[in-house]
Amino acid sequence: MKRVSLKDIAKMVGASPSTVSFILNGKASQMRISEELKNKVMATAKKMGYQPNQVAVSLRTGxxxxxxxxxxxxxxxxxxxxxxxxxxxxxxxxxxxxxxxxxxxxxxxxxxxxxxxxxxxxxxxxxxxxxxxxxxxxxxxxxxxxxxxxxxxxxxxxxxxxxDNAGAVLTGMEHFIKKGYKKIAFITIESGLIQMRQREDAYVDAIGKSEQKKKLMLKVNYNGDRETIINQITEFLKKNKPDAVLFATNYLGILGLESIRGIGLTIPRDLAVICFDDNDIFRLHLPGITVLQQPVxxxxxxxxxxxxxxxxxxxxxxxxxxxxxxxxxxxxxxx
Amino acid sequence: MKRVSLKDIAKMVGASPSTVSFILNGKASQMRISEELKNKVMATAKKMGYQPNQVAVSLRTGxxxxxxxxxxxxxxxxxxxxxxxxxxxxxxxxxxxxxxxxxxxxxxxxxxxxxxxxxxxxxxxxxxxxxxxxxxxxxxxxxxxxxxxxxxxxxxxxxxxxxDNAGAVLTGMEHFIKKGYKKIAFITIESGLIQMRQREDAYVDAIGKSEQKKKLMLKVNYNGDRETIINQITEFLKKNKPDAVLFATNYLGILGLESIRGIGLTIPRDLAVICFDDNDIFRLHLPGITVLQQPVxxxxxxxxxxxxxxxxxxxxxxxxxxxxxxxxxxxxxxx
DNA sequence: CTGAAAGCGCTTACAG
DNA sequence: CTGAAAGCGCTTACAG
The missing domain is CATH 3.40.50.2300 (Response regulator)
Structure with a gap:
């Protein structure tokens, strides 16, 4: 069953396709088309369930x-x-x-x-x-x-x-430092993309200006599967024993929470947590996770x-x- | 700057648009077009960065x-x-x-x-x-x-x-009943859509066949905002004091967990929970939430x-x- | 082996 | 006030 086209309607009402086109595009009065013809065309289009072919319109109008x-x-x-x-x-x-x-x-x-x-x-x-x-x-x-x-x-x-990635990470770092954390870690993904570099650079900057001096950073592979990343984070936390950690993306934060739970650490007593990006999970988590929320x-x-x-x-x-x-x-x- | 078209390429190599079209659509050998012309067209198309206009193709091919x-x-x-x-x-x-x-x-x-x-x-x-x-x-x-x-x-x-909505809800209900829960509630949204009716009917069925006999059901408005729904759930739980609750969607489950936390109930001691749909939140929640996961x-x-x-x-x-x-x-x- | 022509369904300058 | 015609960029039956 074929769909009705402009031409079909034109034929039915006995007008030209161009006139029908003008009417259907609301240019009837501008083109001084008679009220009568206009109404007839409108009624017919409606009755026939006319729907313009947007592909044709696109080709024509660009x-x-x-x-x-x-x-x-x-x-x-x-x-x-x-x-x-x-x-x-x-x-x-x-x-x-x-x-x-x-x-x-x-x-x-x-x-x-x-x-x-x-x-x-x-x-x-x-x-x-x-x-x-x-x-x-x-x-x-x-x-x-x-x-x-x-x-x-x-x-x-x-x-x-x-x-503002740098500003966000700095805010988080200052918060950690003010609260007295001394071994602040940063967990991110291996990535050449600028937003990740900005976050990482801000962490490095903040550490450089702090008393901590020494970076504690883990970079995981973006394409790693859940288990691999959870294991990497677990190893990293066990080995370095940070007292605070900033996760660079919500994805990592979620996996990180699983690692932390696996190790049996209590947040924030054993390990304080901040995560980039907000998420229902972080709000509902017990305890609630402090976040750097993007204004999506x-x-x-x-x-x-x-x-x-x-x-x-x-x-x-x-x-x-x-x-x-x-x-x-x-x-x-x-x- | 205009994009190059089939015609442009045809003009450049001195062939007709149809021939170029055949070549670009891999019908060169079928049309017995000379290897030489084919290579020339391919090279030119590549050099000019030719990209077919899909809108025109669509109009033509339907x-x-x-x-x-x-x-x-x-x-x-x-x-x-x-x-x-x-x-x-x-x-x-x-x-x-x-x-x-x-x-x-x-x-x-x-x-x-x-x-x-x-x-x-x-x-x-x-x-x-x-x-x-x-x-x-x-x-x-x-x-x-x-x-x-x-x-x-x-x-x-x-x-x-x-x-299989009915089957899923029945599985959840049987699990509750087997575990000995006696006041099982069902929290769903007001909806005429069949998947919600199937879930609701299954709950009603299961209750009818159980010793509980009496339904404990809350239906909230789909368009309500977060706070309203959380309050409704809170009121409902306080008033009816169920010992188990099945949330009919992940959306409701998340809001329900907030209500439960707000009241200060401990899961599953005070209230057991099952939710329709799985979600990172339910997996990460403490305690983990039992779910009826859809095979998405x-x-x-x-x-x-x-x-x-x-x-x-x-x-x-x-x-x-x-x-x-x-x-x-x-x-x-x-x- | 290759080209000229029609046509997909529209819009819009042009003509009357 | 309304119509005939061109054209958007393709594909494909048709002709030679």
């Missing part, structure tokens, strides 16, 4: 009204919340979102970026992976609407929105606004197109 | 290679995992996924369904909301590839995949397979197109 969103992993709470807010915000501007997860895999990331291009998305929202640099430069060169999130490349002049909604909203600005929407005004937003430091019982 | 996925809420762990698996599986069959969250709002659900239709998606994967019945019937009538997930409408003859990946995979079958992919074989999968009962320390 606009798909689709934004491409690439996140690291949609099953991760942080990225899922980000995606949700972006979806809601995009909708307000009349855009739909096509998403995918890169898994932080360069090959997959690059392929997805090209796929979005082939699909003619109007704009790109990307948490980039290493290896995407060349393709991103291409987009920038072609002046495609593009906003990076969570991380960026210093050498690529693209818009971006991220949390603000990140998403800012990114969409910058993108809409690039897309020529003049209802939005933006101050900068490279933005760092402050994290919220939420103190619970773990410190 | 296939978008996009699947539409409507979930209740992408920020909810269960639906995010579902979406993730679907995305991965769809990719293996060469499809991309366009998703959106319905928020269980009929108006939004219907609008999204129409939007997907306008976008010419090749197939639909939907966790339907009430109010979508008419539009879904239309899709079925037009023989559009469609698979419902998590819930369905008994009156609509569409394919669906869901967990199997649900997603089965749904994709049925959809691919409908799309005429003959690499997949399916047994039924209305499927119920067993839940995994994971006993932890809360019962």
């Amino acid at each position: 606009q798909t009204k689709i934004l491409g969103l690439l996140v690291e992993d949609i099953a991760n709470n942080f990225f899922a919340s980000l995606a949700k807010t972006i979806e809601v915000e995009a909708e307000e501007f009349g855009y739909k979102v096509l998403y995918s997860s890169t898994e932080n895999n360069s090959k997959k990331g690059v392929e997805l970026l090209r796929l979005l291009t082939q699909r003619q998305v109007d704009g790109y929202l990307v948490t980039p992976t290493l290896g995407m640099e060349e393709d991103l430069e291409m987009l920038v060169k072609h002046k495609k609407p593009l906003v990076l999130m969570d991380r960026y490349f210093p050498d690529i002049d693209a818009a971006y929105v991220q949390v 909604e603000a990140i998403a909203r800012t990114a969409i606004h910058i993108l809409m600005h690039q897309l020529g929407n003049n209802k939005v005004t933006i101050k900068k197109n490279q933005v760092q937003l402050a994290a919220n430091f939420i103190v619970r019982e773990s410190t | 296939q978008t290679k996009i699947l539409g996925l409507l979930v209740e809420d992408i920020a909810n762990n269960f639906f995010a995992s579902l979406a993730k698996t679907i995305e991965v599986e769809a990719e293996e069959f060469g499809y991309k996924v366009l998703y959106s969250s319905t928020e269980n709002n009929s108006k939004k659900g219907v609008e999204l369904l129409r939007l997907l239709t306008q976008r010419q998606v090749d197939g639909y994967l939907v966790t339907p909301t009430l109010g979508m019945e008419e539009d879904l019937e239309m899709l079925v009538k037009h023989k559009k590839p469609l698979v419902l997930m998590d819930r369905y409408f008994p009156d609509i003859d569409a394919a669906y995949v869901q967990v 990946e199997a649900i997603a995979r089965t749904a994709i397979h049925i959809l691919m079958h409908q799309l005429g992919n003959n690499k997949v074989t399916i047994k039924k197109n209305q499927v119920q999968l067993a839940a995994n009962f994971i006993v932890r320390e809360s019962t």
Whole structure:
């Protein structure tokens, strides 16, 4: 059963497709089309259940009204919340979102970026992976609407929105130091991406200026499985016996809590804990975990606004197109 | 800067667009195009960074290679995992996924369904909301590839995949009864959707057959905010003093744990807990929460397979197109 | 072996 | 006030 097209309606009412198109696009009065014809067309379209073929519209207008969103992993709470807010915000501007997860895999990331291009998305929202640099430069060169999130490349002049990673980690470290912890550890993932480097550098800085002097850092492999990482953390904690630990991502924090439980340490008596990113788990955990919460909604909203600005929407005004937003430091019982 | 098109390449190598199209689509030998021309075209396409315009391809072929996925809420762990698996599986069959969250709002659900239709998606994967019945019937009538997930409408003859809700709840109830609990409560949301009715009916059944006889049920409003629901649960628990409670969704379970903590009850001594759906939170909670885990990946995979079958992919074989999968009962320390 | 032409379903300048 | 025509970028039957 074929769907009805503009032409079908035109034939039924005895008008030309162009006239029907004008009417259906609300340009009837502008084109001074008779009220009578207008009503007839509207009624027929409704009765026949006419739905415009957006693919044809896109080909003709060059606009798909689709934004491409690439996140690291949609099953991760942080990225899922980000995606949700972006979806809601995009909708307000009349855009739909096509998403995918890169898994932080360069090959997959690059392929997805090209796929979005082939699909003619109007704009790109990307948490980039290493290896995407060349393709991103291409987009920038072609002046495609593009906003990076969570991380960026210093050498690529693209818009971006991220949390103030250094400031957040410093806040956490100062809190630990003020509370008198002397052996503060940092557990992160092995990664060349800037947001992780910023967090790590801030830890190193803070330690350098503290009395502790000596770093206590563990870097685990991003692609390791649950068990491997839990074991690595367990070994590290047993060997180094820190009195406080800062986990660099929510993913690590969750695995870390399992390690801590496995060893039988009591938080915060044996070990104080702060985690980057908030999560229901950290709020519900006993004791509640102190966190450096990313302002997820603000990140998403800012990114969409910058993108809409690039897309020529003049209802939005933006101050900068490279933005760092402050994290919220939420103190619970773990410190 | 305009992107290069087929025609551009044709002009550059001095061949016709059709020939270039055949070569780029790997039909060179089939069309007996000279090796020389083929190589020239391939090289030029590569050099110019040619990327086919998928919108034009879609309009011409009638296939978008996009699947539409409507979930209740992408920020909810269960639906995010579902979406993730679907995305991965769809990719293996060469499809991309366009998703959106319905928020269980009929108006939004219907609008999204129409939007997907306008976008010419090749197939639909939907966790339907009430109010979508008419539009879904239309899709079925037009023989559009469609698979419902998590819930369905008994009156609509569409394919669906869901967990065996009744079986899962019965398993949980039997476990409670065997352990000797005498005042087993059920906390669910007010909903006309079948998966919630199945869970509720199973509870009522189990109670009817038990010595308890009297139901202890709380139904909260889906759209209530966190605080309201937490308060309602708190009131309910204080007033009825159950010795065991089964939460009908992960969302409720999380809020319920907050209520329980607020009242100061000890799990399982004062109150035993089972929750529908698993979640990192339940695993990490102290004590660990016993759950009725939905086989999320199997649900997603089965749904994709049925959809691919409908799309005429003959690499997949399916047994039924209305499927119920067993839940995994994971006993932890809360019962 | 290769090219010219039609057509997917729209929108929009142009003509009357 | 309304219609005929071109064109978005492809694919594919048809012709030679």
